[in-house]
Amino acid sequence: MKRAAKLLSRNRYAGRKISAFARSFLREWKRLDLPSENAGVVVAVSGGADSTALLLVFDELVCAKKLKLKLIVAHLDHQLRDTSAADARRVGALAKKLRYPATITKFNVQEKAKKSRDNLEQAARRARYEFLARAATKEHAAMVVTAHTMDDQAETVLLNLIRGSGADGLSGIEAVRLLAENGKTLLVRPLLSWAKRADTERYCRSRGVEFCVDAMNLDERFSRVRVRQQLLPLMQTFNARVVEALSRSADLLREDKHALNGAAERLLELARENSLTNGNASSAVRLNVELLAVAPAAVRRRALRQWIAMGRGDLRRIELAHILAVEGLLAGNRGGRTIELPGGATVSRKRGWLLFNR
Amino acid sequence: MKRAAKLLSRNRYAGRKISAFARSFLREWKRLDLPSENAGVVVAVSGGADSTALLLVFDELVCAKKLKLKLIVAHLDHQLRDTSAADARRVGALAKKLRYPATITKFNVQEKAKKSRDNLEQAARRARYEFLARAATKEHAAMVVTAHTMDDQAETVLLNLIRGSGADGLSGIEAVRLLAENGKTLLVRPLLSWAKRADTERYCRSRGVEFCVDAMNLDERFSRVRVRQQLLPLMQTFNARVVEALSRSADLLREDKHALNGAAERLLELARENSLTNGNASSAVRLNVELLAVAPAAVRRRALRQWIAMGRGDLRRIELAHILAVEGLLAGNRGGRTIELPGGATVSRKRGWLLFNR
Numbered sequence: 107m108k109r110a111a112k113l114l115s116r117n118r119y120a121g122r123k124i125s126a127f128a129r130s131f132l133r134e135w136k137r138l139d140l141p142s143e144n145a146g147v148v149v150a151v152s153g154g155a156d157s158t159a160l161l162l163v164f165d166e167l168v169c170a171k172k173l174k175l176k177l178i179v180a181h182l183d184h185q186l187r188d189t190s191a192a193d194a195r196r197v198g199a200l201a202k203k204l205r206y207p208a209t210i211t212k213f214n215v216q217e218k219a220k221k222s223r224d225n226l227e228q229a230a231r232r233a234r235y236e237f238l239a240r241a242a243t244k245e246h247a248a249m250v251v252t253a254h255t256m257d258d259q260a261e262t263v264l265l266n267l268i269r270g271s272g273a274d275g276l277s278g279i280e281a282v283r284l285l286a287e288n289g290k291t292l293l294v295r296p297l298l299s300w301a302k303r304a305d306t307e308r309y310c311r312s313r314g315v316e317f318c319v320d321a322m323n324l325d326e327r328f329s330r331v332r333v334r335q336q337l338l339p340l341m342q343t344f345n346a347r348v349v350e351a352l353s354r355s356a357d358l359l360r361e362d363k364h365a366l367n368g369a370a371e372r373l374l375e376l377a378r379e380n381s382l383t384n385g386n387a388s389s390a391v392r393l394n395v396e397l398l399a400v401a402p403a404a405v406r407r408r409a410l411r412q413w414i415a416m417g418r419g420d421l422r423r424i425e426l427a428h429i430l431a432v433e434g435l436l437a438g439n440r441g442g443r444t445i446e447l448p449g450g451a452t453v454s455r456k457r458g459w460l461l462f463n464r
Numbered sequence: 465m466k467r468a469a470k471l472l473s474r475n476r477y478a479g480r481k482i483s484a485f486a487r488s489f490l491r492e493w494k495r496l497d498l499p500s501e502n503a504g505v506v507v508a509v510s511g512g513a514d515s516t517a518l519l520l521v522f523d524e525l526v527c528a529k530k531l532k533l534k535l536i537v538a539h540l541d542h543q544l545r546d547t548s549a550a551d552a553r554r555v556g557a558l559a560k561k562l563r564y565p566a567t568i569t570k571f572n573v574q575e576k577a578k579k580s581r582d583n584l585e586q587a588a589r590r591a592r593y594e595f596l597a598r599a600a601t602k603e604h605a606a607m608v609v610t611a612h613t614m615d616d617q618a619e620t621v622l623l624n625l626i627r628g629s630g631a632d633g634l635s636g637i638e639a640v641r642l643l644a645e646n647g648k649t650l651l652v653r654p655l656l657s658w659a660k661r662a663d664t665e666r667y668c669r670s671r672g673v674e675f676c677v678d679a680m681n682l683d684e685r686f687s688r689v690r691v692r693q694q695l696l697p698l699m700q701t702f703n704a705r706v707v708e709a710l711s712r713s714a715d716l717l718r719e720d721k722h723a724l725n726g727a728a729e730r731l732l733e734l735a736r737e738n739s740l741t742n743g744n745a746s747s748a749v750r751l752n753v754e755l756l757a758v759a760p761a762a763v764r765r766r767a768l769r770q771w772i773a774m775g776r777g778d779l780r781r782i783e784l785a786h787i788l789a790v791e792g793l794l795a796g797n798r799g800g801r802t803i804e805l806p807g808g809a810t811v812s813r814k815r816g817w818l819l820f821n822r
Binding site for chain 1: 621625626627628629630631634687690691694695698699701702703706708709710711712713716717719720722723724726727760761762763765784
């Protein structure tokens with residue numbers, strides 16, 4: 107009762123120093139150059155420790171007037187487990203106690219997964235982000251905030267490593283990116299670079315707020331859960347701070363990725379600009395073979411990937427093998443060869459040019 | 465006896481097709497642009513499956529006249545185990561049977577490790593490469609060849625990941641590099657990109673040649689052995705071809721690394737060239753702050769690392785933290801700050817310039 111009474115008052119932090127967790131959060135918020143006032147923020151809350159801590163730390167900082175943001179709690183009930191309706195009610199109740207508006211929606215992920223032929227985890231993820239994007243649009247929010255932690259980052263790096271990814275996959279999750287490529291809404295992960303799961307659990311407990319234990323976490327069907335429960339603990343016997351180590355690797359590779367993507371964009375501009383000087387409008391999609399051939403492989407392949415994305419609209423089902431096949435067209439002097447891409451588009455070489463044909 | 469008799473004759477392959485293992489080896493040898501004649505090759509043979517297979521495959525290709533190389537077998541007896549003298553004798557006997565000259569040397573690694581305060585694995589490694597470099601010089605060999613496989617590559621990637629490395633560590637072992645920075649001798653790993661440990665064992669057996677089982681491999685003191693015996697097998701339960709996946713990640717990151725190091729060299733030339741236009745010879749070690757500040761972080765940090773290596777002669781004990789501290793000098797307009805590097809050198813900022821002082 108005492109706790110509930112405390113929670114009911116917006117003055118519940120009056121006169122208290124803000125917590126260490128909130129100080130770390132605020133430091134990261136500023137480092138990421140995010141607005142501290144006049145912005146709507148959709149907070150994705152599953153009800154687990156991470157997202158409950160995310161909501162509570164926003165609340166602490168809003169009450170302490172360190173952040174003047176309009177919070178909207180968002181929860182998607184995937185209907186994947188017995189407790190999901192109870193979890194939804196609990197999130198709704200917490201939002202109400204803290205006096206923030208909440209958007210809570212049910213969704214049959216199982217059915218969706220069958221239709222889209224995604225696996226359950228992919229389908230749940232896709233449904234969640236679509237729901238968050240709709241919530242942001244409806245509420246005119248500047249950003250959607252999710253509670254990914256340093257542990258999530260480490261798991262993502264390992265999952266991508268197990269698949270043999272390059273820097274794009276191994277650099278893991280971005281702390282700030284656009285929610286949709288053509289939109290303006292930001293997708294922000296303010297816990298990613300500093301908070302571990304143990305920190306969010308501790309913070310929830312210190313605030314006297316219960317969180318649900320994700321039953322899915324105990325389900326070993328999901329590779330991510332096996333990474334968390336088997337692979338990371340084994341790696342910790344080599345280095346107790348392996349989560350931090352993986353996060354640092356991801357940070358370094360993310361910088362590499364940004365530098366190389368920038369270089370690839372410049373290469374693409376150069377190779378396309380030259381083709382435009384031909385005065386032929388349709389030649390905008392042609393690329394100068396010679397310019398591509400002399401670029402470093404890492405830059406050239408990224409440029410080809412960007413160019414194919416522009417031509418097709420997306421990169422679905424485009425694998426490294428396709429990029430390497432297109433790159434193969436650059437070797438030697440022979441034109442007249444064609445590479446077929448999944449979905450029907452082709453890339454061919456004609457004299458000194460690469461041509462994209464839909 | 466029959467096998468021994470076969471081995472004794474240089475015509476032992478006469479009329480036979482070369483093996484699939486040798487064909488793969490030859491394909492890689494050509495892909496790496498290595499000479500197929502008129503070159504001395506020091507082959508590092510420990511006597512384990514990988515290096516025994518390496519010697520045998522060279523022998524197969526030399527006998528089949530696909531490679532006309534002068535082979536020299538080199539073996540360093542680390543004296544780390546009871547069997548080490550027997551291993552050395554076995555390698556010597558194999559070289560003799562195949563009629564290649566052999567350089568076999570004893571070395572007390574334990575003692576060396578104590579003196580240099582390296583751990584045993586580091587000390588053994590250092591001693592081995594120094595021995596191989598001496599053998600190459602003495603024999604006027606163009607290259608030293610070691611038997612690193614795709615499994616070694618995967619282990620290296622994981623060990624560096626556990627430490628939180630960037631692309632430089634995660635890109636693993638190079639298939640071809642200079643043995644020493646200032647030398648001409650190549651260090652070549654022709655098995656790295658395609659052969660797995662199981663392949664080398666199978667090839668040795670198919671040739672009827674015994675190999676020693678490295679007792680050290682069973683010693684869990686070494687992290688590498690634990691990666692091999694615990695971590696990789698667990699990762700194989702996620703992806704049966706995880707060794708190939710790790711090798712692919714390393715290949716992709718190695719290309720990134722080469723592109724970024726190239727960009728860093730160009731940035732350094734640009735930043736130094738501008739300082740030389742001042743007409744002051746000593747200003748060659750000054751770097752233009754403005755040019756560095758606008759470069760992408762991944763390129764800038766590599767340029768600073770190269771610049772520090774030039775100033776100090778090496779990068780010993782230089783960690784990411786030192787590079788970040790030097791990078792910190794670029795922020796803002798203030799000069800007059802100084803960063804101390806391990807070993808006594810300093811970097812300071814004076815107006816628009818970074819200065820290196822020994």
